[in-house]
Amino acid sequence: MWDMGDLKLSRIQLLTYGLPLLVVLSSISIAISPLLIEYPQLATAITYDLTLTAPLLFLLLSRKSKISKLRAVPFFICGILTAWYILPENGKKHLDYIITYVVPVVELTVFAIIARKIYAGIKTFKSNSEHSTDFSTISKNSAQEVFGKTRAASFFASEITMMYYAFFSWKRKKLQPNEFTNYKENASIALAGALLMVVFIETYAFHILLMKWSSVAACILTATSIYTAFMIIGHIKALLQRPSVLTQNELMLKNGLIADSCINLKVIDKIEMCTKEMKSDDLKIGNLGLSKESTNHNIAIHFSTPQTIEKIYGFSEKCDVLLLHMDDKNDFVEKVNLRLQENLD
Numbered sequence: 001m002w003d004m005g006d007l008k009l010s011r012i013q014l015l016t017y018g019l020p021l022l023v024v025l026s027s028i029s030i031a032i033s034p035l036l037i038e039y040p041q042l043a044t045a046i047t048y049d050l051t052l053t054a055p056l057l058f059l060l061l062s063r064k065s066k067i068s069k070l071r072a073v074p075f076f077i078c079g080i081l082t083a084w085y086i087l088p089e090n091g092k093k094h095l096d097y098i099i100t101y102v103v104p105v106v107e108l109t110v111f112a113i114i115a116r117k118i119y120a121g122i123k124t125f126k127s128n129s130e131h132s133t134d135f136s137t138i139s140k141n142s143a144q145e146v147f148g149k150t151r152a153a154s155f156f157a158s159e160i161t162m163m164y165y166a167f168f169s170w171k172r173k174k175l176q177p178n179e180f181t182n183y184k185e186n187a188s189i190a191l192a193g194a195l196l197m198v199v200f201i202e203t204y205a206f207h208i209l210l211m212k213w214s215s216v217a218a219c220i221l222t223a224t225s226i227y228t229a230f231m232i233i234g235h236i237k238a239l240l241q242r243p244s245v246l247t248q249n250e251l252m253l254k255n256g257l258i259a260d261s262c263i264n265l266k267v268i269d270k271i272e273m274c275t276k277e278m279k280s281d282d283l284k285i286g287n288l289g290l291s292k293e294s295t296n297h298n299i300a301i302h303f304s305t306p307q308t309i310e311k312i313y314g315f316s317e318k319c320d321v322l323l324l325h326m327d328d329k330n331d332f333v334e335k336v337n338l339r340l341q342e343n344l345d
Helices: 004-031 034-038 042-061 069-086 093-126 135-147 151-168 188-211 215-241 329-344
Strands: 244-246 250-255 259-264 268-273 285-287 299-311 316-324
Touching: 004 034, 004 042, 004 069, 034 042, 042 069, 042 093, 069 093, 093 135, 135 151, 151 215, 188 215, 244 329, 250 316, 268 329, 285 299, 299 329
Parallel strands: 285 316
Antiparallel strands: 244 250, 250 259, 259 299, 268 299, 299 316
């Protein structure tokens, strides 16, 4: 049986999303009908209905609800794209005004709100001794407050985190007794550095070749390569500054920008040193890398219930056994087992 409160909430959500969508669908119907040909001036009304009326109506209807106000942004973006495709060329004058003057304001507003959320998150995390002031965690939580637990939130958080570590984070973190690194013995930084050199060399060579065919294609390749280079730099710095952390009740595993997993100690069945390849038809084997199979691990953690590994850009996977590499595997396993024993007592 549905509770009346749940039913009321459903009606509020239906109204909040339904009316803006009705405006969008009505505008599209008019745009593809003979009316637009007979009355070209309707293009102006369609433009503003799609790009301003729909998102502003969403903001008005959601003002007293817990729905994130920034969800009006997808209405705005979709309105611009829809108007661009359905309106004739001679009817896009006001759409050009929107793109030129309104889009930059919306972008700055979104970034200002996210920055404010991140700043508030930093203050919250600093006041809580149980958590570290890990920027990746802060940006993820802040983005989820704004966008909800969506792929868009994860994507935005990944972008913000990458830029932070690539450009702004330079202070080397001093390792605490309950923190553990995973990059010293497996040559992760050396491999990332080599990949960075390859990106620079290949970009230069291909840019020259592509310039002979298309300057636009050459610029796109160069921009993509520069972005990739910044991502690699950010990952290297995150490896240095984001150690895995063992708290009283949790094990927070981190692998640079690639993957995180926050595990409640109560769900750990056992932890053991393991370097052999592990395969199972019944159990899901996971790792903190990009590939599905791990060939460079020295520890295996077995869980009583499947755990989630959160990877870059919102991708995730469940696992019953997690394979990972730790530089000081003996100390790591010993301290985790000690904490597990303390929790049992």
